[in-house]
Amino acid sequence: MLTPYTLLLIAVGIVVIFARLLSMGKRPKNYPPGPPTLPLIGNIHQMPSRDAHLQFEKWAREYGPVYSLILGTKTLVVLSSDEAVKDLLDKKSGIYSDRQEMYIGQTLCSGDLRLLMMGYGPKWRAFRKMVHGLLNISAARSYVPYQMLENKQMLYEMLNQPDRFLENIRRYSNALTTTMVFGWRTPTYEDDKMKQLFDGFTEFAAINQTGTAALIDFFPWLRRLPDFVLPAQKKAKELHKHEKALYLGHWLKAKEEFKKGLIQPSFCVGMAEAQKADGFSDDQATYISGTLLEAGSDTTSSTLYAFVQAMLLFPEVQKKAQREIDDAVGPGRMPNMDDESNLQYVRACMKETLRWMPTTILGAVPHAVTQDDISYKGYLIPKGAGVVNNTWAINMDPKRHPSPRIFDPERYINDFQSLADAAANPDPSKRDQFTFGAGRRICPGMHVAERSLFLGMSRMLWAFDIEPQVDEQGNKILPDPDKLTQGFVCMPEEFPVSIKPRSKERAEMVAEEWEDAQRECLDPETKQWRQAPANAGTTSKV
Template identity: 60%
Template structure:
């Protein structure tokens, strides 16, 4: 029997290698038997061909109805575990947060648009924990109470803006939330709805959300080898880099300006004072500092504004809500003054409006997927290391067993719920949690205490001051918005719609003007605060203290 030559051995080995490689490739897209169930897969693609191009939350809801509260999507080389019940979210993202707080890689959204610096998409590790601890210092519940003077003033200016140009209500709402945040983060007010940096922030965040949900971005994350395609075959790469250049100019520009003012002793107290102290100890770059501050600016500006805009839409669609809310306001507050935070616990229906707004129109509609850092088991299923884990917010909020008639805007759902958002999120009985819009586990929104106050003041005072109605067409018929028409992307809000907003009376209109006039002595000639109100949590962060295990 003739012996094999070395070349024949090489050919045989090569053939075996090719067969093994083909076998490996053919396993891509398959769902292992011990994974949670899910829709049928195709080789290589898995479930990619089934992923919707728009309104993904509706398809995720249908799959939950078919495959149960925990199902899996096989997307090329990646696995996505979708949690569609409050119990599953609590059990994994909250109780096992030590291993469920990572993020999956995001080439377009994080690496290109964000330069690897956006806190929202940052991997779980020392840098993220350092930032989280630093941010906690100014966003914890005690600190949040100290910012009410900022919220009060900006809210009154928002009311004046809506009074004078009601058709631009969405712009006035965005200025309200943005100016509150620029004061906290950078120490200055945003004065105009036409401020170019205000417009750039919301436009840039909108484009970022679109990019992260774009099909090209998804495919590249699922097949990382595609990152090496030349630019002419991947034109979106250049688009993302342009977005990053504009974003970096805004965020790092804000940071460098306030950093110089802090060094010169001319800056107002703000979060960046603590950021300077941390940078001196930790030695991180100005780019990271700019994006840390910019991430706060995004979070504080966009989500709260989107929720208030959705509430305006709810008033157009459900006029009885306005009637009941105004009856409560007139009974508790009267018509001679604006509601304040001191009225909150006596305005349970208004508190219900806040909670129902976040349930009915969750801006973070599918959550930002977490990632698990090691293999885990749940309900007899394997959740593999590195899998993305989705908090299916829309499906949980629209569960008729949890919330009867879920598409009805009904604040009375919360008639006996006296919890704050933070208390509800921490409640060991997850069925008592009000909503999941603000996230879960260690990735929960740290600004929830501030957002809740901003929403209460915004909702209570809009209802106190104005009647919001559907506009009429030429035939006198109501023009009603479609609540199912939403913007697309990582975060969503209702598509633009019209609302007829009028003051409830001349007395209410006069009160709005008087209240704003009473704020003017607090401001200087450039309409900035003469002196920052006392009691703010700024300049109290000590970066040299030991970082607790919680972070």
């Protein structure tokens, strides 16, 4: 029989549990403001299933540049101004560089190995240091010969199969990335492993954007339920199995070629040496190299695809950029990196593309804070809170960029900063765009991406006219620039376009350049580099 004291303890316990349940989902008074909450779930019911960037922008206009969302047991703080990103993610990067736990994305899809989602600590810092060695500004210069070669094949494929221009762009970015990371290139889009990579991006985004994935993160006890109740868990495990097999195959091939002395200069050379010294596993090496493959393949191709759409929708910009190229370079040769300082309008087009269509539309993966921050604008940003770099809202802020959905390179015509210099500028208003992230989690591939984008854009415009297709009635078919794919990395939904050479002479030069490059640099059977280019690190002709 229960004693009165026991009954009292039970009653007190019930009251405490009930009170905690009632408080769950509420926004504490000293948190940044945000939309009204409901008990238990907070703002979960208001989270959009697609085009989340539009809702996040709307909340920014309503609640200010720093607002919060209460998502079950977790807090998400959204930064929607250049000043807030600079003050917190940059200046306080020591405590704003962690990640929240992402059970579906990191644990199930990635085996807790994906560098993008790894928590901030000694392990992440060591691996990040290795990545920096591959992608820093000095190393980036050595990849110009690779970029020139892959660019020539892309132009040749656009000349001969213009209807497959998205595939041509994807092969360009993927081949460059595999060369830099593993020492071998992807010579054709029909490569099954490359197709698996891009299909995996789509599947990864779909799984991680399901309501189930969010609920499992917000209410961890749901993880105990079997897979037949939560099919997203089963899909995530299957994706990890196939993805790991792909990335492991790449790494083990590179490691074997390293042992035999056959590997071309690449990131995996340094990683194989580091593995011997530090003893990290093949699984971890697999996902370090795989993370680089993902980042280099997807973001560059998505940005170039957006650029093609912008040229389609804003033909006056295309004509002005072509006039600049013709004046500075002429019809007798293609632009190269030595021309960059004379092609400021083309550089402005590159920056405007990154602003107008940010591929990491909500900063990819939220940062997380490792301790309470009570000193910002009078708000408490609690330990463990996710922190979003609201890229879309900042890039579309009409105070920074009037008429933000107009593609206008003139915004950057007097901006001579590199992408990295702009990101490091102590004046946040002088930063060009926020697509590459901020703080210690900023994209380390910025230097390589800048060259790939400049070469891709300048040479496309040198060689081709980008025009709309027409329907049976002769009406131009124009895409909607606000229809975007969903996921961590976004791009315009697929659209038709007509890509035609600007002259017979330029078409012939595109074909000749690619034929010469193959003959001089590639094995005729494997289409791989015969040896590392002797002029790596220069802008000489390849």
